[in-house]
Amino acid sequence: MRKIALEEHFSGPGFEKYLEAVAEMFDPGFLSSAEKFLPEFDEKRLSMMDKCGIDIAVLSQTAPGVQAELDKEAATQAARRSNDFLSEQINRNPSRYRGFGCIALQDPESAAEEVVRCVKELGFVGILVNGHTAGEYLDEEKFQPFWEQLNALKVPLYLHPGNPYDKPHMYSGRPELNGATWSWTCETATHALRLVFGGIFDRYSDVKVILGHMGETLPFMLWRLDSRALTSPGGRAMKKPPSQYIREHIVITTSGVCANGPLLCSLSEMGEDSVMFSTDYPYEDAELAAQFIDNAPISLEQREKVCFRTAEHLFRISLEPQSAAATALSSHSYRD
Numbered sequence: 001m002r003k004i005a006l007e008e009h010f011s012g013p014g015f016e017k018y019l020e021a022v023a024e025m026f027d028p029g030f031l032s033s034a035e036k037f038l039p040e041f042d043e044k045r046l047s048m049m050d051k052c053g054i055d056i057a058v059l060s061q062t063a064p065g066v067q068a069e070l071d072k073e074a075a076t077q078a079a080r081r082s083n084d085f086l087s088e089q090i091n092r093n094p095s096r097y098r099g100f101g102c103i104a105l106q107d108p109e110s111a112a113e114e115v116v117r118c119v120k121e122l123g124f125v126g127i128l129v130n131g132h133t134a135g136e137y138l139d140e141e142k143f144q145p146f147w148e149q150l151n152a153l154k155v156p157l158y159l160h161p162g163n164p165y166d167k168p169h170m171y172s173g174r175p176e177l178n179g180a181t182w183s184w185t186c187e188t189a190t191h192a193l194r195l196v197f198g199g200i201f202d203r204y205s206d207v208k209v210i211l212g213h214m215g216e217t218l219p220f221m222l223w224r225l226d227s228r229a230l231t232s233p234g235g236r237a238m239k240k241p242p243s244q245y246i247r248e249h250i251v252i253t254t255s256g257v258c259a260n261g262p263l264l265c266s267l268s269e270m271g272e273d274s275v276m277f278s279t280d281y282p283y284e285d286a287e288l289a290a291q292f293i294d295n296a297p298i299s300l301e302q303r304e305k306v307c308f309r310t311a312e313h314l315f316r317i318s319l320e321p322q323s324a325a326a327t328a329l330s331s332h333s334y335r336d
C-alpha cells in the first residue's frame with residue numbers, strides 16, 4: 001500500500017559532531033553503517049522508499065541534533081543552516097520529500113521566529129524536537145513563545161527521543177537499558193506527560209504532538225493514568241482525564257515497532273485516526289516496517305488511514321493519483 005513516512009532522518013553538514021552524544025547507545029558497527037545513509041538523499045534513500053511503497057518521506061535532522069549544542073548563538077545558527085539545507089534537498093525532489101524544521105530552544109524567542117520561517121518561508125509541515133534542551137522540558141514557562149507559534153500556524157510537533165539529562169541510578173550497571181531499548185522510551189513518554197499535566201493543551205487548543213515508537217507505551221497506559229492521576233497528591237487540577245488530552249492532542253507513529261499487538265492496542269486506545277506509519281530510517285529496517293503494516297490484521301480502511309490518509313490530513317498534503325495498475329500493485333506489495 002502507498003505510504004507517507006514521518007520519522008525519516010538525515011544529517012546535514014556540521015551536525016556530525018552532535019552524533020557523538022548518542023554514539024554510546026549504539027553498537028559501533030551498526031552505527032557506522034547506519035550513518036552512511038544519513039547524508040544521502042538520492043539513490044539509496046529513494047530506492048528504499050520505492051521498495052517500501054513510501055511515496056513521501058517527511059525528513060528530520062537526526063537526534064540529538066541542535067539539542068546537543070550548548071552555545072545558544074551557535075545552536076540558533078546551526079538550526080537555520082540545517083533548515084536551509086533541508087529545504088534545498090526537498091526542492092531537488094519535491095514530489096518525494098517534505099520536512100520537519102529543527103529549532104534551537106536554547107533561545108525560545110528566536111526558536112519561535114524560526115518556527116514561522118520554517119512553515120511560511122520553507123514550507124515545512126511541522127517541527128521536530130529531540131527531547132529536553134539542556135535539561136529543560138517543553139512544559140516550562142519559557143517555551144510559551146514556541147507553543148504560541150505552533151498553535152497559531154497549526155503545525156504539529158514531533159517529540160522525538162533524546163538522552164535523559166542525567167543518568168538515573170536505576171540504569172546503573174545495566175547499560176543495555178540505555179537508548180532505544182528502554183531509557184529513550186521512558187524519557188519521551190514522561191516528557192509527553194509533562195505537557196499533559198502541565199496544561200499545555202489547555203492553553204493551546206490546536207496543538208498536536210506526534211510520538212514515535214507506537215506512542216512510547218502511552219496507548220497501553222491510558223486507563224491507569226486516568227484511574228490514578230485524579231487522586232495523586234499535588235500538581236494542578238486537570239479539566240479533563242489524561243486520556244482525553246492524549247486522544248485529542250497526541251498522535252503516534254509505528255516507527256521502530258513492528259508487532260501486531262501494540263498496533264491493535266494503539267488503534268483501539270488512541271483511535272483509528274491517530275496512528276501513522278513510519279520507519280525510523282536509517283536506524284530501523286524500513287522494509288520490515290512496510291511488510292508489517294502491509295500484512296497487519298486490520299481492515300483496508302484502517303490500513304489506508306495508518307499508511308497515508310491520516311498523514312495527508314494532518315499535514316495538509318495529498319498523494320498524487322495513481323494509475324489503476326499501480327494502485328493494484330501497491331495494494332498488494334508484500335501480500336502476494
Ligand code: MN
Nearest residue numbers: 007009160280
Ligand atoms: Mn528516530
